Amino acid sequence: MSAILPGATLGMLGSGQLGRMFAIEARRLGYRVHVFSPDSDTPAGEVANASWIAEYDDEDSLKEFANTVDVVSLEFENIDVQALHVLEQYVPVRPGPLTLHTAQHRAREKTALRNMGLATAPFHLVHSADELSRAQQELGEGILKTAAWGYDGKGQQRLSPQADAKSVWQNFGTDEAVFEGLVKFRCEFSVIGVRTEAGDMQLYGAVENAHANHILDVSLAPAPSVPESAVQRAQEMTRVVMEKLDTVGVLCIEFFLDEHDEPIINEIAPRPHNSGHLTIDAHYVCQFEQQVRAICGLPLGTTQQRQPAAMVNLLGDLWPVHGQPNWVAALSNPLVKLHLYGKQDARPGRKMGHLTALGDSVAAAETTAQSARQSLLER
Ligand SMILES: Nc1ncnc2c1ncn2[C@@H]1O[C@H](COP(=O)(O)OP(=O)(O)O)[C@@H](O)[C@H]1O
Ligand SMILES: [Mg+2]
Structure with missing residues (x-):
């Protein structure tokens, strides 16, 4: 692979502060930056050379965007991997779909880590009140986390060992979650x-x-x-x-x-x-x-x-x-x-x-x- 040299245009999916600080460094290094996100007036857009305002499932816009950049990266993981598959037809996407697909979904992430032999909090995948109840019996106090689209503590609930699995699950409003035992950390x-x-x-x-x-x-x-x-x-x-x-x-x-x-x-x-x-x-x-x-x-x-x-x-x-x-x-x-x-x-x-x-x-x-x-x- 030959290097993408200063003067080239870097694409960024997402337009928040992480994209902004990426864009500042990229421009210092002599690159141009195009950002793509559904939002206007964004932290990253303010310092980028151009902003594409469209939804991540808008395949025509993704294609147009891809054709203006030499490589695409991302600043947050809650993007459907389908967007990456579309972009990949035209331009390298780094990190690629495998990293994103694994990291954006707690059940896949935890399972992948377990398969790599790496230590995680004890956990069970949960799809029903019965499964939650069994997980509670085994792990005691813990945290129920939605499998997809969580961040900054959103989609999480701490459960005492006595918490009623049935009502918790009904109110949690998802069909897939991870229940983790509480880690006593230093x-x-x-x-x-x-x-x-x-x-x-x-x-x-x-x-x-x-x-x-x-x-x-x-x-x-x-x-x-x-x-x-x-x-x-x-x-x-x-x-x-x-x-x-x-x-x-x-x-x-x-x-x-x-x-x-x-x-x-x-x-x-x-x-x-x-x-x-x-x-x-x-x-x-x-x-x-x-x-x-x-x-x-x-x-x-x-x-x-x-x-x-x-x-x-x-x-x-x-x-x-x-x-x-x-x-x-x-x-x-x-x-x-x-x-x-x-x-x-x-x-x-x-x-x-x-x-x-x-x-x-x-x-x-x-x-x-x-x-x-x-x-x-x-x-
Ligand atoms: N299994 C656990 N045991 C103890 N504390 C936890 C556990 N899981 C999460 N926490 C606490 O909740 C915080 C947020 O959880 P995290 O899974 O990192 O979600 P987020 O995606 O919101 O950052 C952690 O930084 C930690 O303080
Ligand atoms: Mg966290």
């Missing part, structure tokens, strides 16, 4: 990997993640609570997943660190990940540049970190009814970097941007990031 962390078509791979170090209301809140790197042996094991597992799924591009695995300091896979995202945003400021080569390099067949960059870092997400909740958060106060510490995604509408729970702080230690970086976010509320 912490959550993620590993981001990148792989080229030729099979070259690079792995970032572990990032430790804390969630609030099922949405990522804080990421720390290097992960303070994850022992080096667990980081290495998690990196090996990420390598196996990328190889088995023949992933070309960036892939993130969310892990639990269990009571024995062993990594257990929670879920796979076949794309750059919120926990990797700190790589923009803290690493020589960020996850979005790696995505560009991987899909274009360029040599991968180093995953080496320059300095300890902390990232805090900025949700719409931080916005006052009138006006803006206090950006001046947050930036008064010169080690704080601000990233905003260009979203007009600051709804509660909506990811509007993030702050990254660097420091001599992760603890110092976290203190800086947290106090910068707090100062956004100063009037």
Whole structure:
């Protein structure tokens, strides 16, 4: 395969913040970017050279889009693989349908991981109240998750061992789900990997993640609570997943660190990940540049970190009814970097941007990031 060189046009399915940060890196590297999504006035569209506004099942538009780009990548996994099959007739799609098909559906994802011999939370596939009841008997307390189209805790319900399977299943409103036993974890962390078509791979170090209301809140790197042996094991597992799924591009695995300091896979995202945003400021080569390099067949960059870092997400909740958060106060510490995604509408729970702080230690970086976010509320 010959490399897709700067000057070429890169296609992006999806137009949110991940597509935006991809487009910024791609344009810095001298590429043109076309985005495709059903939405107008989007974070990615704002920095792309062109936007295609159409549904993912609009095959005529997909074909027209494909004919304007040299390769297609994606920023989220909830796209019907049929769209990828259509695009693939005209242009390389990276990652391809196998990675997407596996990662977008919890039942397929969990089953694939089990078949790869990799540790996951104990789980049962559930298609009925009876199956749910049996799963509860075996696993006790757990979380019921819809098989398809879930994100940021949507489509999930935590069940006590006494929860009535019949009424839970009736209200859950899906015909396929995964019931997972509750993992007693020491912490959550993620590993981001990148792989080229030729099979070259690079792995970032572990990032430790804390969630609030099922949405990522804080990421720390290097992960303070994850022992080096667990980081290495998690990196090996990420390598196996990328190889088995023949992933070309960036892939993130969310892990639990269990009571024995062993990594257990929670879920796979076949794309750059919120926990990797700190790589923009803290690493020589960020996850979005790696995505560009991987899909274009360029040599991968180093995953080496320059300095300890902390990232805090900025949700719409931080916005006052009138006006803006206090950006001046947050930036008064010169080690704080601000990233905003260009979203007009600051709804509660909506990811509007993030702050990254660097420091001599992760603890110092976290203190800086947290106090910068707090100062956004100063009037
Ligand atoms: N089996 C489990 N045991 C304990 N906690 C869990 C389990 N599954 C999910 N969680 C918690 O819920 C969060 C969201 O679940 P996840 O499967 O990652 O869904 P999402 O797609 O919404 O990110 C996880 O980050 C973790 O904090
Ligand atoms: Mg998750």
